[in-house]
Amino acid sequence: MNEDFFTLGLEKDIIKAVNYLGFEKPTSIQKRCIPIVLKKKTDLVALAQTGTGKTAAFGLPLIQKINNHSNNIQALILAPTRELCIQISEDLKNFARIKKTKILALYGGASISDQARNLKKGVQIIVATPGRLQDIINRRLVILSNVDYLVIDEADEMLNMGFQEAIDKILETVSKKRNTWLYSATMPNSVSKIIYQYMNDPIEVTCGIKNQSASTVNHYYYLIDHKNRYKVLRRVIDYNPSFYAIVFCRTRAETQNITNRLQTDGFNTDGLHGDMSQMQRDAVMKKFKKKKITILVATDVASRGIDVDNINHVVHYQLPDEVEVYTHRSGRTGRAGNHGKSISLIGAKDRHKLIKIEKTLNFKIEKKNIPSSSEVIKALVTKSIDDLLNSKINEKSLKPFKKIIDDISQKTTSNKIIEKFISHSLSKMINFYEDSEDLNSLNKNQLFGSERVFINIGEKDGLNWAALKDLLKDKTSLNDEDLNGFDVKRSFSFFNVSKEKLKLVFKSLEGFSLGGRDVVIEISKKSKENKSLKIKKGRSTHPNTKGRRGGEFKNRKNVSKNKRIKKNKLL
Template identity: 40%
Template sequence: MSFDQLDLSPALLQAIAEQGYQQPTPVQEQAIPVILQGRDILAGAQTGTGKTAGFTLPLLQRLLNQPQPRKPRSPRALILAPTRELAMQVYQSVRTYGKHAPLFAEVVFGGVNINTQIKRLQRGADILVATPGRLLDLLYQKKVDLAQIQLLVLDEADRMLDMGFIKDIRKIIDGLPARRQNLLFSATYSKEIKVLAEQILHDPVEVAVARENVAADTVSQRIYAIKKEYKRELLSWLIGHGNWQQVLVFVRTKHGADRLCRQLIKDGIRCRALHGDKSQAARNRALEDFKSNKITALVATDIAARGLDIDQLPHVINFDLPTVAEDYVHRVGRTGRAGAEGEAISLVAQEEAHLLYAIEKLLDKKIPRVADTGYEPVSLQVEKKAAQGPGKRKPKQGNAVKKRTGQGRDGQKRSFKRRRRKPKGES
């Protein structure tokens, strides 16, 4: 199937052709016709499958099919995203595919001056892309009108739930018109997602183009079992020996991101850190430098796991394994996007073995290990503690005398007695 067969306007087809796309991805092929029919949709697609265009294109087409309102325009479509980076990515997608259409879009998110966003909203917009927190701020100040919303999109809905946005989402939905089209896109189908879908979707069509919680087949995955203190050294060697020009490195903490970035710079590797404590301007600058190959390594926390959209990103490194197994899928999904090949390498210390076990259980497969890491072998075997039966429990010690054995300075074993401490006044 080609895009010409999807009943899209010439303006949208021209924008698609300018991006070099000829055929829709599976999620686009399934979702676009359903959305154009005005049906609610529950779409599950792993990251990197083109699902952003899967709702952006039909959303634009639906608005184009209507008479264009006079200025200033109130938003007719609302797209909610969990992070600033993802909101910007969606906004850029809307602008890219709608560049030849008489439609206007705005994006609002936290971390920047709200007054600037208010001024832009006053000019009017057909499509509003927002993070839940900043949108609520604008609603409380009565600086945005959602009374004309006809289409609601929840992008990365599972991530929004993970980040605790469910109450904000409910408040926003309560302020929307009852009659509207709802599109829910999620990388995973958790129980919470299914509950949310039942509450806001009306007779939805389900679209699932990949198995739940599976990394893309185009991503080559490897494990390096290594002691924690050698991780940075191995990472620098991999970048230098492989002559890597672009690598996204995931760490667990903001402090860890800054520290690792400083160490990589000392090793002669151009690097920037990306995390929630950075200003929006600094985050934008780091992303632009990374996309334009001004820096080699971008060290990020999971805030960037779903918000980065980088064409042909070849390498992703898990310097630290994520504590939530599902985040592994989103991290490695930054590479191998839209059919391109990619490589995901995880540096795993022995104390992270239980995290690797959870990831492999989620993936339902064992990730290949590198046999010779160049360092001493490290076991990633998870020791399972045998459960004690009710008859094998040790009796609780009361206030009776307890014995322990120790070793004196002369090397001889001795027995020591620990007696109950007498309360004051007790003879």
């Protein structure tokens, strides 16, 4: 008998299932949560990162508490995605392999008629996504008034996906006498609101620090020039020859573009985004889990619910806007006791996001130098030789070639053979990197050596970021390295300019007008001299002047925070 799990208060039938599954020792979240909910009826809030064993933390005691002699629905588990819903139901069936508890998964993309028929047969635990469950409730196909236990898994993810209204309606339907167990990786305000409204004096268990990333994940960033973003990604992949990773992108278009480029460059990769059917997404995930593809390029929404233990890298091709999303992305690696790396590609406009992540998570993210071409070649050669030395020799298959092998060994040395093997097998890669540029030397001051500038023209002037950039390049004769980080709003915009070119920009735009309006620019934050320049009709003025323009700018800053203009359809 597994004494470690037995001491938590689990019954023999549950321990037998645990032993069959090969669980050796309970994780921290399991040690702390299982005894609490087994000893007394209570609400519970458990904060822990993904990959720490949360499903067993609620699943094992839940199976033990179910009365198998009753066909009433006694427990309801809410999960944010179809994939996670299926994963949890499969895990629960494994936990109940001796007890034979009846478990049903309800999720979109499957026949609702089949799910209704299975409900009529009688089930004791339902695992459901909020959208499908709400649909089933509206059709009066399920009664939840006898539910004793409600589990909300990955609560922060669920609310971040926009399920607040569905959750409210479901919680109003479920028995008021229930115990609620809420599991979350982070504690944003939306989760706190759920706890306040629907839970009764819950016991809180925190493994690690609230809103902090898992300790099994090392965080790094590379300082990049935006135009080299893909080059840096490719270099990171080649520098880590055993790369098994998810590359996170912000939009569907970017996801597909990066997928296509990686495939063209010969990498085993595929994409995951919202334009794909459920069948296509399932096929991609199946290949990824079997390592038929080793790089998954995905949007945040499409990747939710991914549960793969051996991912060793997560790459933030673009940083997300929310720290919680960064935490969830990073939590896809370093799971089940393994260690992983979370790598961010940081350009000029990402500075404030990086600072926000570090401040919220309460640790510094280490800056790494982008691997040089010689370092990448060395890593590739080392991996190739390791694979060669560790490969198994099939004596029977080689027997017909023994004389040829002996003849070759007489003509040359083993060193020469290895050198020829490297040259032959890696010639394409070596040629690609041999004369490649040093990506660290390009625009090193771009992130911290630039100023954020406000300009009073935007979308209503017929400009998008590309058009505004072209306009400024034309007026100032600057290049892409000097101008970046464009953020175009309805009636104004922001951009970054390198500090050494700042005066040139102001001088070049003196007296400039567009569409009959004077163009006004100013530094959007205090400079080192605590000054800000404003140009109107060829004059520079201090920003603290009590003029109409200064007041308008303050209002504009508030508008820019509260009324985000979505330039891309994000996932």
